[in-house]
Amino acid sequence: MPYGLSANDIDKLDQSVSHTKLLQKGETLYRQGTSFKSLYAVKSGSVKITSLNQEASEDVIGIYLPGEIIGFDGIATGEYQCTIHAIETSNVCEINLSEVQENIPGVSQQLLKHAGRAINHGRYARSVAKVSARKRIISFLLDLSDRYRHRGYLATEFELYLSRGELGNLLNLSAETISREIHKLEREKLISIVNKRRIQIKQMDQLKEILIAP
Amino acid sequence: MPYGLSANDIDKLDQSVSHTKLLQKGETLYRQGTSFKSLYAVKSGSVKITSLNQEASEDVIGIYLPGEIIGFDGIATGEYQCTIHAIETSNVCEINLSEVQENIPGVSQQLLKHAGRAINHGRYARSVAKVSARKRIISFLLDLSDRYRHRGYLATEFELYLSRGELGNLLNLSAETISREIHKLEREKLISIVNKRRIQIKQMDQLKEILIAP
DNA sequence: CGTTACGTTGATAGGAATCAATGAGGGTGG
DNA sequence: CCACCCTCATTGATTCCTATCAACGTAACG
Incomplete structure (x- = not known):
């Protein structure tokens, strides 16, 4: 749903702030509690955003795809409220706020x-x-699919990069429920799963109908 | 948590955009689907923000208190994605985006x-x-209390303005569960209820402890 | 080749939804 | 002014979905 910058906009930013960073899988862009420095636009790959809960374990808040902007969580207080990890090799482009606001x-x-x-x-995440559980998972998959499509990627097949546990955490479900429901969807031939973490959407329309139905 | 503008900031806005609106209880500020016009700062009273779900019934998203800013839901698409109703007599102050950005x-x-x-x-709402159910309700009450305190209001007694059903909708619980849990809190002497909808926080510290405990 | 993290699958328990009935204001019209 | 209606709130009984507990399978990796 956060469809991100147009290719045009990204070019503009590229010219003005050419400072980009390469993140290997698992590397951290910024950590919760560190002082706000800048926003970032994801240029390639994908990152996950997490936050420490009281029990000091990490809650997965969401993932960000190319064209989407991260860092807003640090603007209000001057301290990042979340942590960003690359979940695959990714490029991000730094957006220095004051610089950008003055010059562009x-x-x-x-x-x-x-x-x-x-x-x-x-x-939207709240309403989900x-x-x-079934609808939550379908919602998540279709949301991802939609966001990929809007960025020009394949909408019907993509990598999750998240474990069942992380997915459950993100959707407020247990890892076991995720596993069960995903396999139910596969048995119903609405999706296929390749290598545990790659999703193929087989029946987009039927999935959408399930969301609409009571 | 959206603590809002400082009194100073509001004054600044007042001088530049003196266009304020009075809303009687139940009146609408803007409706979902209408084209984006401006942001608004709540000056007094309180409003609720709702959104139509697929079944065409209204989901309560949240409420806004004096000093907080509404209308961001319309910025991205140019159409408001939510509806704002006054839940008591309220004053809002219009913030014309382009005007403000050019002049201030x-x-x-x-x-x-x-x-x-x-x-x-x-x-935060996601993590809640x-x-x-018990913790969700306590979280909501303490969040409200905190926001009132930050705006200089009494933190220990305030009006809810929402029915049990609306509260349940907001917290993803049934009206019955809200009723039961609130009365349990009252029996435990952690809060008092006046006239069904007015809350007195009796044991702030104990309530906070409940949230921390497993 | 053991260790470790992840995934699947089954059995059980628990928390909240739902269904149902009753009570309590608040407004309206006779 | 009172009877009626309508919405909201409360309370109890039952059901159902998902978490939890538990066991086992599997793949990656040192």
């Missing part, structure tokens, strides 16, 4: 739009929390 | 901060969804 009029508007998208996506 | 340098930064707060609050 209009980008500030763009950033606000991105923030708005993030807020709307949060709202009300439905059954 | 720095406010744009402020707005981004507010968006950041909204994003963080959304994250993982815990028991």
